[in-house]
Amino acid sequence: MKLPVNLSAKLLFLILPAAVLIGCQSTGTKPGESAAIEDKSSAANGATTSAAGDAGAFRGDALDDPAGVLSKRIVYFALDSSEVTQDDRATVSAHARYLTGNPTAAVTLEGHADERGSREYNLALGERRGNAVRQLMLAEGAATKQIQVVSYGEEKPVATGHDEASWHQNRRVEISYTSRK
Amino acid sequence: MLKKRFLPLCAPALWVALWLPLGGAHAALTIEITEGVPGALPIAVVPFGAEGQGAPPDDIGAIVAAARHRSGRVAPLAEQDLLARPHEGREVNFRDWRVLGVEGLAVGKVRATGAGQYTVQFQLFNVFQATQLAGYTIPTTNADLRRTAHQISDIIYEKLTGEPGAFNTRIAYVTAAGKAPTQTYSLQVADADGHNPRTILNSKQPLLSPAWSPDGTRLAYVSFENKRAQIYIQEIATGKRELIASYPGLNGAPAWSPDGTRIALTLSKDGNPEIYVLSLAAKTLQRLTSNPAIDTEPVWSPDGSTLVFTSDRGGRPQLYRMSASGSGEASRITFAGDYNARGVFSPDGKQLAMVHGTGGQYRIALLELQTGALRVLSDRTLDESPSFAPNGAMIIYATNENNRGTLAAVSVDGRVHNRLVLQEGDVREAVWSPFGRRIMLHPDPKP
Incomplete structure (x- = not known):
């Protein structure tokens, strides 16, 4: 179940920047619409970018694009691990670049753990996971004031089963926007 | 069965x-x-x-x-x-x-x-x-x-x-009712036989880690009511409470010193979870650990001289012991199994109960501190939060049965098993009180 989600996220990550570049080249820019994903080179050039212009492209804030990489707001972890997988790094990078491009945007990173083991250790583990995502975002240029980490440990599971399928879904960091731009 | x-x-x-x-x-x-x-x-x-x-x-x-x-x-x-x-x-x-x-x-x-x-x-x-x-x-x-x-x-x-x-003792425990995201949590105190339950706190956010003051009049606990883990102390009789730890990051795992004047706790305000001791009167903090790993779940030995805590400084969570003054190095005391956490001392200080994980099974185990012998006492797979009765004869703990959180108790010799069932919802995080107030007795009729 995990693989197709990550795979599609990865594919979107590859496809979307191309769509943005295509959008940049088009002449019909619409005011008030920003790029699906901030492209540093065009931003540095002061270009007003837009995702519009191509049939089927999403109009509006990239955060609202249901097919965009930014729609993925959950990062998953292995048991007792806080290492962000290669697949999820793409998601984290995309959000980091959104934060970099929108300095008034802000996120809370909610760290969670599965139910196994002690509650307080899991509280610490959830924080470590949140911090792992935070470090990656900072490395990509997000500012410290844009990122809050809060851990709920094992207290807020999304899946309530007592098996690996549920535990996998619960070992997570949720990226939650508290301010957009 | x-x-x-x-x-x-x-x-x-x-x-x-x-x-x-x-x-x-x-x-x-x-x-x-x-x-x-x-x-x-x-x-x-x-x-x-x-x-x-x-x-x-x-x-x-x-x-x-x-x-x-x-x-x-x-x-x-x-x-x-x-x-x-x-x-x-x-x-x-x-x-x-x-x-x-x-x-x-x-x-x-x-x-x-x-x-x-x-x-x-x-x-x-x-x-x-x-x-x-x-x-x-x-x-x-x-x-x-x-x-x-x-x-x-x-x-x-x-x-x-x-x-x-x-x-003549009580237990404090946390209940959770309803389904996410509208779950409600409460902290309750009941007689040790389950009677006279009283809710001392209701919250829409999780509650955990209740800890009795040594005189049995107050509970310290972790509450997420402000959307992050903070520590409160509440008087049981009056409901009066005080926020004692609200530092940036985690505020967790409160443990009273045996004399009731200090609380050992976990704070991550300096970057990652470390053990601190908070002096309740002076409100001063002393940092006891300094390690890039997770250090949490401190617990005092009954004589107040040492603290045992959980750390994954060796790779996986294990129990470590250090001086309560913070001097000297911490030494590892658990070696069996791949996961040992949430240690708690027996009232005589000779044993430690803990969550013991091996092969994906998490059970309650008892460590003889002098010999290093470890005995597994419980037999399910998701057992946690052990707490000794004040006479040291039984250990209450949380487990899972039919997809519900329940409580169970086991005698320290592993022979007597009780189950404490809540009518509905989950029950967890049970802690046994110190000995209760005694009524005056008159020796009569005389033998």
Whole structure:
């Protein structure tokens, strides 16, 4: 179940920047619409970018694009691990670049753990996971004031089963926007 | 599952019979013996007689018999098997009781002395020697009747086993009801037999890690009510509370020092979870650990000299011990299994109970500190949060059954297993109180 989600996220990550570049080249820019994903080179050039212009492209804030990489707001972890997988790094990078491009945007990173083991250790583990995502975002240029980490440990599971399928879904960091731009 | 081969006296019908006389007192938690001890001491507890105007609301004999039963150490006869109903020593014919094979006999009566006022008289006999082991007259009130019964249970337990009883105690625990995201949580305090549950805090956000103050008047706990983990201390009687730790990052795992003046806790304000000690009067913080790993779940040895805590500085979570003054290096004390966390000292300081994980199974284990021997006491797969009874005889812990959080208790020898079932929702994070307030006893009738 995990693989197709990550795979599609990865594919979107590859496809979307191309769509943005295509959008940049088009002449019909619409005011008030920003790029699906901030492209540093065009931003540095002061270009007003837009995702519009191509049939089927999403109009509006990239955060609202249901097919965009930014729609993925959950990062998953292995048991007792806080290492962000290669697949999820793409998601984290995309959000980091959104934060970099929108300095008034802000996120809370909610760290969670599965139910196994002690509650307080899991509280610490959830924080470590949140911090792992935070470090990656900072490395990509997000500012410290844009990122809050809060851990709920094992207290807020999304899946309530007592098996690996549920535990996998619960070992997570949720990226939650508290301010957009 | 009841294992009849272990405890023939412990049939389910008996359990119901013991509880039904309690009338209006509905327990949120009911306790079932799931496995008892072969060779538990057979005794008889005769339902207490009533004298004077106004019957007492609780059947003291039934409460006492149930308590005795729960300990697993003493096995009371079923009420329907009692051949006689004496209420005081001179009515006892010891031969009757020898025939039944009971070794101890408890009798008593409750005399109404005024509105809500009672005098409880109680005697305990050695049946084979036809001697009185204890006799007391206890003035009490409506509100204190259960406490009186628990205190009588303690006396019987101590006289028959030579160890103090822990019936006059309470447990604090957390309940969770409803489905996410509208779950509600509450912190409750009940008698150790599950009766008289009182909610001391309701919250829409998670609660965890309740910890009794050594004098049994306050609870420290972690609350997410402000959307992150913070530590409060609440007076149980008044509900008055104080936010004691609200630093950036985690505020968790509060543990009272044995003298009640300090709280050891986990804070991540300096980057990652470390153990600190907060002085409650001066509000000063002392940092005890300094390690890039997770350090959490501190617990004080009963003499206050050392702290044990959980750390994954060696790769996986294990228990470590260090001086409570923060001097010297921490040393690892658990080596069996791939996960050991949430250590808690036995009241005599000689053992540590913990969550012990091996092969994906998380169980309660007991470590003998002197020898390093580790014994696994529980038998399910998601057991956590062990807490000792103040007499050190039982450990209460949280587990999972039929997709619900439940509580269970196990004797430290691993032979007696009880289950504490909440009527609905999850129950977890149970902690056993220190010994409770005692009612004054008058030694009378004298042997």
